[in-house]
Amino acid sequence: MKVLQLIDSLEVGGAERVAVNIANALSTKIEGSYLCATRVEGLLKDSLDESVNFLFLNKNRTFDIKAILKFSKYIKEEGIDIIHAHSSSFFLATTIRVFNRNIKVVWHDHYGNSEFLQNRKFKILRICSSYFNHIFTVNKALEQWAIENLKTNSVSYLPNFAVINNEVRETILDGEEEKRIICLANLREQKDHLTLLKAFKKVIEKHSDWSLHLVGKDFADTYSKMIKTYILDENLNHHVFVYATKSDTLHILSQSTIGVLASKSEGLPLALLEYGLAKLPVIATRVGECLEVIKNNYNGVLVRSENPEELSKTLIEYIENKELRDKYAFRYHEHIQSNYTEAAQIKTILKVYNNICH
Structure with a gap:
């Protein structure tokens, strides 16, 4: 099995850290673990395990034909089985899925304003959701919302997990110790x-x-x-x-x-x-x-x-x-x-x- 984590950037944030953590963890569990950052690289790139295959698309707009074609070619050449799309990267994953029915799409919903779901705009997401094979959500409110509003039959709550590696020691905090x-x-x-x-x-x-x-x-x-x-x-x-x-x-x-x-x-x-x-x-x-x-x-x-x-x-x-x-x-x-x-x-x-x- 070959799985690619798809995320807009590798800047430091919750969804980004989850994508990196999953890609790293899978690298010893499956045939091939991949991660693609579509728009921006970032500090978290240094946290990727050497065994994770990395692709940067440098995508500049929603319909960036050059980036879409590059990504599609990569998916085919590498023989990717599943695209695990995080947050707003679902649109690119859906685009690839439309032209390649063999690809499976898992969408991971990291929506942070889950206390205010009544304000969420999801017209495009709802259309794309008919192409998702499964949805993971980061809390139970999002799980229920997806079941009620999206077109994916398989939805489940997946708690985040944290990994703290032995990192560089650069930042020295101000203030008194122990306070x-x-x-x-x-x-x-x-x-x-x-x-x-x-x-x-x-x-x-x-x-x-x-x-x-x-x-x-x-x-x-x-x-x-x-x-x-x-x-x-x-x-x-x-x-x-x-x-x-x-x-x-x-x-x-x-x-x-x-x-x-x-x-x-x-x-x-x-x-x-x-x-x-x-x-x-x-x-x-x-x-x-x-x-x-x-x-x-x-x-x-x-x-x-x-x-x-x-x-x-x-x-x-x-x-x-x-x-x-x-x-x-x-x-x-x-x-x-x-x-x-x-x-x-x-x-x-x-x-x-x-x-x-x-």
């Missing part, structure tokens, strides 16, 4: 950094020696400017540090004390799983599959979204109770190791691949 709060999240509105900043402002009124570290892609857009303006206007620039995209996740987390996500909406965030692998105590909002991953007041704490008061109170409780932090962190690490590992999810993926190929 750092980390938020791994691209600067997108759904991640709601503003609520986190409002909560942290209350935290440093009591604990001015603590710092907050925001690590994620900066899109240099209106949201990014709003976050940076708030940091300056509220005189938080000596306590809050923004790092943009980084690849040395393990090294960053090893310097951190508390892991937090303040999202308005989520699928199953990889950051939350990575916090667990790094043995951090965690706080997240009650959205998406965060409720499934964190057992509230047992291995972490869940708070209401867009509620800086509740978030600040929880952060302060963690800061003032190291014993609680350590207890939750231990339990959370054990939970992630037992339920969100590579082995279990790859077994599920391979079962789907085998079913659609026979």
Whole structure:
């Protein structure tokens, strides 16, 4: 069996990391594991295992005939059996499927605004979905939505899994050791950094020696400017540090004390799983599959979204109770190791691949 993961870019993000993780994991399980980045390469290219075959299309627009023909030729020459398309790359996968009925298409839905599915535009997706052999979703809400709105008969929820490799040690976090709060999240509105900043402002009124570290892609857009303006206007620039995209996740987390996500909406965030692998105590909002991953007041704490008061109170409780932090962190690490590992999810993926190929 030969399977190709299809993704728009290899910049650091949740869907991109999943595509790389699956391609790497499959490289020792099947005849050929491939990954194609259609529009942009990126930092995650360095995370690809040497045994994964890589193709970059440099696709510039939706109907880039040159890129489509190049991709089609590659699929035929390599004898690819399955295209596992992630997020918006479903359109290119469908195009190839229309002209080659032997190709099987699996679509992986990473839609981040699953709390606001009523606003999702999906006319083209619905048409393309009749060509999908299976759909994986990153949370149960998306699974139900796909069953109700798309034309694919086979749909299932597939929990993300995190892999932290021994990476380079480049990033040195500012602030005092043992007093750092980390938020791994691209600067997108759904991640709601503003609520986190409002909560942290209350935290440093009591604990001015603590710092907050925001690590994620900066899109240099209106949201990014709003976050940076708030940091300056509220005189938080000596306590809050923004790092943009980084690849040395393990090294960053090893310097951190508390892991937090303040999202308005989520699928199953990889950051939350990575916090667990790094043995951090965690706080997240009650959205998406965060409720499934964190057992509230047992291995972490869940708070209401867009509620800086509740978030600040929880952060302060963690800061003032190291014993609680350590207890939750231990339990959370054990939970992630037992339920969100590579082995279990790859077994599920391979079962789907085998079913659609026979």
